[in-house]
Amino acid sequence: MPHELILLKNMSQPGYTGSLADYERAGGYQAIRKVLGKMPPGDVTDLVKRSGLRGRGGAGFPTGVKWSFIPKDHPGPRYLCCNADESEPGTFKDRQLMERDPHQMIEGMIIASYAIGVRIAYIYIRGEFVMGAKILERALAEAYKAGYLGENILGTGFAVDIYVHRGAGAYICGEETALLESLEGKRGLPRTKPPFPATNGLFNKPTVVNNVETLANLPYIVNRGVEWFMAIGNPPKSTGTRVFCLSGHIKRPGNYEVPMGITFREMIYDIAGGMRGDKPLKAFIPGGASASFFTSQHLDVKMDFESVAQAGSMLGSGGVTVMEEGTCMVWAAENLLHFFNHESCGKCTPCREGSSWLLQILRRIEHGKGKMEDLGTLARLCPNIAGRTVCAFGDAEIAPILSTLQYFRDEYETHVREQRCPFRRAPAPDLIAVGHG
Amino acid sequence: MADMVNILVDGTPIAVEKGTLVIEAARRLGIMIPHFCYHPKIKPDANCRMCLVEVEKMPKLQTSCSTLVAEGMAVRTNTAVVEEAHKSVLEFILANHPLDCPICDQGGRCDLQDFSHRYTPTKSDFLDVKRVFQKEYFSPLIDKEMNRCVQCLRCVRYCDEVIDAKALAPIGRGSRTEISHFTSHQLDCEFCGGCVQICPVGAFTNRLSDYEFRPWMMKRADTVCGYCGDGCTITLQSREDELIEVISSFEKGRNSGDLCARGYFGYQFVNHPDRLTMPLVRQPDGRFEPTTWEDVLPLLAERFTQVKLAYGSEAVGGLITSRGTNEDLYVFQKFMRLAIGSNHLDSAARFGHVNAVEAMRRVQGTNRWTVSYEDIVNADCLLLIGTQITWTNPIAGLKVKEAVKKHGAKLLTIEAMQPSIETTSNIANLSTTHLTVEVGRHPAAVHGLLKAVFDEGVADNHLAATASGYVDRTRAAVSALPYPEGMDEATLRTIARTFAGSRRGVILIGQDLLQSPGGYEASVNLMDLLLLLGKLSEKGWGLAPLTEENNEQGAIEMGATADYFPGAASLDDAAARTRIASAWKESPPVGAGMRMLDMLEAARSGKLKAMLIVGENPARTLPASAKPAEALGRLEFLVVQELFLTETAKLAHVVLPASSYAEKSGSFTNSEGCVQKVRAGLEPLGGSRPDWEILSAVSVLMGYPLEYGDAAEILKEIRAVIPGYRVLGATPEPARVDRPAMDRYVGGGFAEDMASRYRATSNITQDSSYPWSLWVGQSLFHSGKLSTMAKGLLEIQKEGRLYMNPADLQRMQLAEGEMVTLTSVAGEARVPVGALGRIPRGILFFPESFKEAIAGLLTMTPDAVTGVPYHKQQRVAVHKT
Amino acid sequence: MLIEPYKDRIAEILGRYPEKRAALLPLLWLAQETQGYVSEEAMREIAGLLDLTPPQVFETVTFYSMYNLRPIGRFHIQVCRSLMCALVGAENLLSWIDAKLGLKTGGTTPDRMFSLHQVECLASCGTGPMMQINDEYYERLTQAKVNRILDDLRRDGKSDLASGPFMFPEPSNKSSESSCRTN
Ligand SMILES: Cc1cc2nc3c(=O)[nH]c(=O)nc-3n(C[C@H](O)[C@H](O)[C@H](O)COP(=O)(O)O)c2cc1C
Ligand code: SF4
């Protein structure tokens, strides 16, 4: 099946620098000319709704529908936040989209702002992306200079300002309400919902949070139409392409943009070149660290929202991490739990206490100090976290444990029985840090 | 009702108001859903996840603390799934919780203990190492044990949402989150004790009582705090007649559980080793000799009788603190009026509150507020003038904060302190419009407000039509005034316009206004303001003067001032006199009473020969320049009833040990006029006795038996004599404006002093040799002298410092704690300096509880109408030496 | 100290937000940029600027992992330890650094040149093992590259092995289509 690049197209051209001139030369900033002052904002939302575009940040919520929750007649400001926090282990696409072709996302933000009636929009970018932030600042300056931002854009009377706001190291700030708290200068603790950001978002005003990749799609949907977009991927539920991020024991890791609906086998073996060292594939994560592990039996699952969910995991952020035979699943789960424990914001009891407890158990098992009862405890604690927390982090942190327990229980048992890791000499555990600083 | 929502909780139907949380709806049915982070005082945060319930048609369990009821909702709190969820959250909390319950002060009243008990987890599957936070010193008063913390953040949220101090910070992230102040600094806050009280476990405890008790061993008594006029319900917890701690339950009292530093940490004066426990009689050589009640009582009767016989009743005067119970105050004035036969008596209400009461009596015909705390909370606009509210009346301050922070009321402040963010709250930070004025200039600001009312054209048209004389003359008087020098006209206009444009507004005034020259006139003028806006008699509107001491309102209503009989009736009110005479079966003396300053003057001149002083300390309270000690020293017979051997007691011939509020029963009347029960938590210390009991015993020996079996009997008599006291309870029905009185005022009464009330007051005299304005006032941690006997409060503030703006300190090149010399026309003093951002530049603040250090500096002017001695403000020079 | 020389920048930052507190993270960045860490003084000053109490600033600072509360080495090496990098040898990377600098996680070299921390995923999963040093990313590391980078930094204060604008796999020269077309 041939497929055309959309989001990665410009940057794949030799010599493309992502400058405004390059972007314009490639057809950039035409979409806003079609939209601003030409289409009623409601029609833009409608267009996006009909395109079937779903959020690329993780949850896959239909973008147009999300916009339509913004109260129509709300007086006072509304806000758009571009979620550029990209911190999900296994995911590195937004970084590339921003650093290589910042204007397509900025154009997307202008379109979204117009549709929702936004005067000020923010790009919340993770603190580590210093280069990304600089590139975006430069691109914004170019766009201002060209009259695409600020007052009276293209003489249409429409005005929007975009600011870059840097995070400072906290995975949870990718969760949209934590992002808003963080943007407000607070600790990034997710908010209890309802109320939702659509009514009570940034500064308590109606707000839309959209992922970088989601926004980057907008100019193309406007330029080429709903029908074109709907035909890509696995319609009606999964339209368009996704930029998948391939990592792990794979020959050609990296970002690949493909229409949704191809299989993991095609992705891993045909596109990304197959397994590094040609060892058999043991397991893979289909959608970032928060997604349940898959095994080789899932290779023919289609890479779209529904198919992956049906198979018991999620497409999430599009990060596909491949692990070869010989990789210890307990070790992998422990590594991820270290991440989750480190990144739990600490608001909810089950997530806060659960993540450190689970980590301690996994660490013991991995280091040859596990007990058979621990397996029962793991299985018992996980469902007491999922679904009982403020944000979806609680659901995420148990995914690696439950799925490895499901598919690789024997490996856990071997660890306990032999009181050692059968695969590798793991490094000595560092104790859970206590206190701060 | 349209706003009711019907839901089912565990099958039982209940109708609750729209907007009710499920957890509250269940509580009304007696179903207690376990919870940690929820507290009715603060916004739901739903972080502990303990309160999960099943809601029909919702796939996931919901937190009942953050879920609002919806019509037809069916909630289940007791299914197996819910039970399991509760158990599992507890399991998570307990995983890292230390098992130090045996040595935890919260043991026995700990939510975690109670829920654990309820869900009886038999054994824990937690096999790993418990998290350990390093123990760190937190503060002298509040101890912190982070290993016990359940991270519900109730303390942090309370400190922010209710107190507005923002002194507590959750630091770190995830399972390493702990509560801290700023970096490794020890806690610097207003020490309201709220974090200790609201902590569901033992993470915060009161260091003053650390490890002193097990909760169930303590004797409890619900009573009313003896510090300020806010009238907070507190529970005294004692063991073997030692006061161990003071707490307050949020379901109870006008304060609904909130307290301030004085209320929460200021109780240890009660068991202070320096308390007087035996009567003392001065010997010819000047020493005090301890004696017994049996010996001292006849001596008192004899000496008072001698003075009466020799010089007449008029030669005896009495002075009482307004910290006593109504019963003490009532028996005191009755003792003075009957046993002694003199109207020369006064109370500490003379220091300012009489100004407000006199104004209210004159204009609206009441001697108390026509509004209540509820009216403050529900107001949509509050005007604060000279209150310094969070320092002097912290709980009334919380009502203001609640109105502003929870209900979005507008706050207008004309205050001596400026906005400045610190980790103690500052009401000016919440202002919609703020005007900083120097103490002493509040009356001028009131002039400005009235002028603005006319300039903005917001005066009530109806009144202009019905009482044109009043309106026209007031307008004329006010228009003749310039806007007060140094005050921004636009700000005054905004304040007037905003207040006039609101739906329900209350004016709160406090010590800075009432205890400064012009305090009386300004109070009347503020009632003019309400009248002119057409609001004085409207429901929810009114003037609310705050009282410094806990029972100033009671002191006036009990008749314990020179001007009034019980019921705050004028001495020349014939009907009142008849009523009282028939109740007392004897007529009270005729003739005007001498007020505090008059009595001192009379003592000085030799007209007054004897005085009975109960709990008041004029030798210290009045400035040295007024020479109170010298006057008292001239008396032939001075009796002082006191807790401690004060400066005044030291001058006495007989000193009698009195019981503290914690040791007696009776009632207090708070600022808002709410009469509340005072209950003894301890036996009287040593040989001390309640003031009324002492006077009652002396009266018997003098042949004028004022005999009462207990305080309740006195209250019964009070109720018979004072009309209003029959119907009052813990929730006051505020007084109503007395229409005839108001009509009299508007109809001509206003004119009596029109000219002087609306006379332009110039800026406080600028004097280049005394360039600074020193303001002496109450501080957050101390009020009067009692608090300086409380160990806890001394831990936070142990001395008086001269506070000035940090910029001034810098300009003077002074370091905190450095000594400076102050001079004024009256004298000189040496004190250490401190920095405080809320003090405006050019102003100096000194806490009056330590004012002996600066006593020599102050001068005093009495109010021409009300005799209030003004001595809060002084021009001084600062010398860096 | 902080405010005076940066008045304009601070004003510009404040101008981006309708509420002052929102400027907190950017101002903390400014403080860290200028001082190398966020000092107590800076926190107090920022609190004053934003009408916050110092504890409110402190609670925010400590939530985020990138603000340093005390001075650290001139080059802050942060090695990603999350699964994707761990699969491709993040541990080796640590041992290479140790071999080169005698530096272990959490430590600082005696000359205060380098500090080393392990961090969670830096969004460079396809190009591991990787590290961030101050503002720059260094990816697809080998022992030789690590040695060169560290030498470069010590000598020149920078290294041209730092990543540029990110794209991986790098675009092929010929086509705008994906290099792995499946037709
Ligand atoms: C724990 C957690 C972390 C998340 N991190 C990210 C992230 O880094 N980037 C992102 O775009 N969305 C992230 N999300 C999803 C956002 O909450 C939100 O759904 C998304 O930004 C919405 O944008 P979209 O509709 O365009 O996908 C995260 C969600 C959770 C629960
Ligand atoms: S689930 Fe975890 S990360 Fe999410 S709000 Fe709760 S504690 Fe924070």
Ligand code: FES
């Ligand atoms: S009480 Fe509801 S979540 Fe804590």
